[in-house]
Amino acid sequence: MNILLIGSGGREHALAWKLTQSKDCDQLFIAPGNAGTSGCGTNLNIGVSDFEGLKAACLEHQVGLVVVGPEEPLVKGIVDFFKADGALAHIPVIGPAAYGAQLEGSKAFAKAFMQRHNIPTAAYAEFTADNYAEGVAYLEQHDLPIVLKADGLAAGKGVLICQSREEAIAEFEQMIQHAKFGSASAKVVVEAFLDGIELSVFALTDGKNYVLLPEAKDYKRIGEGDSGLNTGGMGAVSPVPFADAAFMKMVEERIVKPTIDGFYKENIDYTGFVFFGLIKVKGEPFVIEYNCRMGDPETEVVMPRLKTDLVTLLVSAAKKELDQVKVEADARFAVTTMAVSGGYPGDYGKGFVISGHDANLPEEAVLFHAGTTEKNGSVVTAGGRVLALTAYGNTVKEAAELSRSFLGKVVFEGMYFRKDIGYEF
Numbered sequence: 001m002n003i004l005l006i007g008s009g010g011r012e013h014a015l016a017w018k019l020t021q022s023k024d025c026d027q028l029f030i031a032p033g034n035a036g037t038s039g040c041g042t043n044l045n046i047g048v049s050d051f052e053g054l055k056a057a058c059l060e061h062q063v064g065l066v067v068v069g070p071e072e073p074l075v076k077g078i079v080d081f082f083k084a085d086g087a088l089a090h091i092p093v094i095g096p097a098a099y100g101a102q103l104e105g106s107k108a109f110a111k112a113f114m115q116r117h118n119i120p121t122a123a124y125a126e127f128t129a130d131n132y133a134e135g136v137a138y139l140e141q142h143d144l145p146i147v148l149k150a151d152g153l154a155a156g157k158g159v160l161i162c163q164s165r166e167e168a169i170a171e172f173e174q175m176i177q178h179a180k181f182g183s184a185s186a187k188v189v190v191e192a193f194l195d196g197i198e199l200s201v202f203a204l205t206d207g208k209n210y211v212l213l214p215e216a217k218d219y220k221r222i223g224e225g226d227s228g229l230n231t232g233g234m235g236a237v238s239p240v241p242f243a244d245a246a247f248m249k250m251v252e253e254r255i256v257k258p259t260i261d262g263f264y265k266e267n268i269d270y271t272g273f274v275f276f277g278l279i280k281v282k283g284e285p286f287v288i289e290y291n292c293r294m295g296d297p298e299t300e301v302v303m304p305r306l307k308t309d310l311v312t313l314l315v316s317a318a319k320k321e322l323d324q325v326k327v328e329a330d331a332r333f334a335v336t337t338m339a340v341s342g343g344y345p346g347d348y349g350k351g352f353v354i355s356g357h358d359a360n361l362p363e364e365a366v367l368f369h370a371g372t373t374e375k376n377g378s379v380v381t382a383g384g385r386v387l388a389l390t391a392y393g394n395t396v397k398e399a400a401e402l403s404r405s406f407l408g409k410v411v412f413e414g415m416y417f418r419k420d421i422g423y424e425f
Ligand code: AMP
Pocket: 122, 147, 156, 158, 159, 191, 192, 193, 194, 195, 198, 277, 288, 289
């Protein structure tokens, strides 16, 4: 079968790496891909939301399965587009239709869904310009800290944790009255702060059945010891030592099953990955957010630990037969460390030549490309997050040390990476 994978990050390189290990993957196409995915298949210069361009590619290359990496095309309705087109309707697409993608695209939609299905999450209220005064009154009596969330997609920047009511009210005004996050903050979810440790849990569902993939923990802050600005993710660890069997049983019973049952009961068309952004508070799991895709950089540790054939899993999901497959995971730890461009997550340059990335790595290490591209015969940086080096080990420490020692062999101008991924384990 020919497969089209949509996206261009480290997540997509990890998915491409895993897809091509399957005997059922004939040709792999990646749109638009990066300098790493070109080693797994054929990159196509088509944007992730260029539905007409993706359609033409599917027909030209006789694609039999489409895998959507990022949220944007899902929220914009790529699944609906394929289903409504006579020439494409037969091609399964891994990802939810636009209605289900609102679990990520609208925080208010996700909160209401959780409330309907009794899924544990922080208490909340939602406000727009229409009930703005009520919102201010709500904030004036709210416990501290106060979490404000822009309802819509805001490139990962739409969540503010305010330490005082004055700050919360000022930010609330900026979001609703002055479009701080554009139309994404026309509606704001105000949420109670949950104090705990976070982890990411992943399911693949066919809308009725599901399988769990290995869980992971990502490191969002730019600085060591989890300090400084939030980023897209600076590294990840899988498995997560504090997610023991008893905790994961609670996660499945209280969160995963009710979510998938909710899709089924509400007739939500969902064949794809569900990313549960969870927090463990006093031993119990709560949902911080849903995403309708895999995580990045979590995928760079989840795929290396997945022993089951990924194409088999995806085809089973498309056929609504996920009750007939089992997921097997590598028992070892996998740790990934992300190399970023100097200045990230603020302004950074692009086009820096990368060297040392092509050195031979041992069996227990894999280099995934994120923001890279090929230019005049060299691999150059093309984004803030540039490369993710994943290594296996029998302990987090062993895997983390290998990850950073191999990443240290790579060089580009301004390169930075955290040297403490997995530090607390
Ligand atoms: P999100 O964009 O929803 O992933 O939120 C970004 C980050 O904000 C999360 O990863 C958490 O670290 C933090 N966060 C979001 N909601 C809450 C909450 N209710 N309590 C504590 N931290 C939160």
